[in-house]
Structures are given as structure tokens and as C-alpha cells.
Amino acid sequence: MTETKIKIEGMMCGHCQASATKAISSVGGVSAVKVSLADKEATVTYEPKKTSVDAIKAAIVEAGYQA
Numbered sequence: 402m403t404e405t406k407i408k409i410e411g412m413m414c415g416h417c418q419a420s421a422t423k424a425i426s427s428v429g430g431v432s433a434v435k436v437s438l439a440d441k442e443a444t445v446t447y448e449p450k451k452t453s454v455d456a457i458k459a460a461i462v463e464a465g466y467q468a
């Protein structure tokens with residue numbers, strides 16, 4: 402397992418935070434995610450053999466935010 406921090410721009414409220422959390426956790430291989438609205442940052446634990454930072458960022462962008 403690898404833990405990484407990913408900057409997220411465009412989150413304005415708790416709903417955005419929840420949407421981003423849901424988008425990241427839906428990526429296969431992600432085992433834990435904590436999104437901080439104040440820090441504009443997601444702390445993601447994932448299995449490097451199953452997914453990548455690029456794939457996680459793509460999911461964030463797909464949800465409507467900038468990663």
C-alpha cells in the first residue's frame with residue numbers, strides 16, 4: 402500500500418468534499434481516502450499494482466474538480 406497526497410482545486414463546500422471523496426473511493430485499488438476541504442488536499446491510500454496517481458487524478462477531474 403502507498404499513501405499519497407493529491408491537491409484538489411475547486412471544492413467549495415462539504416458537498417464538493419463528499420463528491421470528491423466518493424469519486425476517489427470508487428477507483429479500484431483505493432483502500433482509504435480522506436479529503437480535507439480546508440487544505441484542498443486528499444490523502445489517498447492505494448495499491449500501486451491496481452491503480453495509479455494518474456488514475457485517481459482522472460477520477461477527481463471527472464467529478465468536476467482540478468487535481
Ligand SMILES: [Cu+2]
Pocket residue numbers: 412413414415416417418
Ligand atoms: Cu460544493
